[in-house]
Amino acid sequence: MVLLSRHLGRALPASWHLPKRLAAHIIGEPTLWESGIRLMRAGSPQAWEAITAAAQMRHDNRNTIAACEQAAAKSRQPVRCIVRIASPSS
Known part of the structure; x- marks a missing residue:
């Protein structure tokens, strides 16, 4: 069964993101984004923590960085x- 779903996932258009959506379903998160966060954590x-701190620093300084x-x-x-x-x- 796993082999069949693996081949099916590869046969479908990449834009469907089937393997990633399947992984999100298995992880139990509603979106790819939330699944990625959970995996990274x-x-x-x-x-x-470094990623979130960098994102916050970038957000806090967005105008300065844009300039x-x-x-x-x-x-x-x-x-x-x-x-x-x-x-x-x-």
Whole structure:
């Protein structure tokens, strides 16, 4: 049965994401995104914490980073960018 579903999954268009949807169903999460989060948390809690901290830092500094990206694109050179980092207890 597993072999059949594996071949079927490979035979269908990749855009259907069947193997990934099957994995999400097995994991018990409603979406691929939530399944991925659960797998990352389980696989490496420290790496998951680093990802969420980086995402929060990027969000907190989105305007500054956008301006720096524009300056870098305009100058075609790396630019210095000052971001604010919140304390871990914030």
